Amino acid sequence: MDYKWQEFLECESAKSYYEALMHSIAEQEALGHEIYPPLDVRFAAFEMTAFDDVKVVILGQDPYHGAGQAHGLSFSVLEGVKVPPSLRNIYKELHSDLITSVPRHGNLSAWARQGVLLLNTSLTVNAGTAGSHSKFGWQKFTDAAIGKLNEEREGLVFVLWGAPAQKKTTLIDEARHLILKAPHPSPLSAHRGFFGSKPFSQANTYLQARGETPIDWSLA
Numbered sequence: 052m053d054y055k056w057q058e059f060l061e062c063e064s065a066k067s068y069y070e071a072l073m074h075s076i077a078e079q080e081a082l083g084h085e086i087y088p089p090l091d092v093r094f095a096a097f098e099m100t101a102f103d104d105v106k107v108v109i110l111g112q113d114p115y116h117g118a119g120q121a122h123g124l125s126f127s128v129l130e131g132v133k134v135p136p137s138l139r140n141i142y143k144e145l146h147s148d149l150i151t152s153v154p155r156h157g158n159l160s161a162w163a164r165q166g167v168l169l170l171n172t173s174l175t176v177n178a179g180t181a182g183s184h185s186k187f188g189w190q191k192f193t194d195a196a197i198g199k200l201n202e203e204r205e206g207l208v209f210v211l212w213g214a215p216a217q218k219k220t221t222l223i224d225e226a227r228h229l230i231l232k233a234p235h236p237s238p239l240s241a242h243r244g245f246f247g248s249k250p251f252s253q254a255n256t257y258l259q260a261r262g263e264t265p266i267d268w269s270l271a
Contacts, residue, residue: 055102072188095123106166127159
């Protein structure tokens with residue numbers, strides 16, 4: 052993890068809400084719940100995308116709650132894991148938007164390495180129970196991360212999918228950053244405006260207009 056994200060994590064972990072958050076997670080473990088993703092990859096989004104390298108933030112809801120799926124990057128699964136429905140819909144929109152071939156795997160690490168911060172609004176979840184940690188305090192943590200990016204960086208693209216992600220809109224200065232909002236790509240909501248939203252081409256158009264290298268979304 053780069054020093055700016057490390058300083059951020061150290062600062063937040065010293066706050067009372069974070070202590071309460073960790074206590075809530077420990078209580079769930081004590082009750083026998085398996086927590087996803089595993090501890091060693093819980094902050095993978097920050098480890099893979101340095102603070103000063105961030106160009107695009109893709110914000111989801113909470114991690115996948117199925118066994119072997121979540122590995123610390125929103126919407127991503129490792130090679131060999133079946134591509135989840137939400138990610139399949141992301142790939143459909145990617146293909147429609149940029150006429151790229153549909154990736155055969157679900158690992159989005161290549162995006163992260165190019166400056167796409169793949170962040171969820173909550174960073175943990177109980178196995179088999181979506182949203183189970185959504186009120187533990189992760190919202191304050193991810194609010195702080197978005198706020199830090201908003202204040203200290205310029206010209207970022209914030210891609211907010213779903214209502215929990217879109218609550219972060221108030222933390223972002225639209226005069227200095229681009230906000231792209233759409234329904235969550237899950238099968239329950241993708242047809243309400245996610246399909247046809249063209250986030251990938253819009254992000255690259257914005258980055259190129261600012262003289263930035265666009266993201267290669269192809270995952271070839």
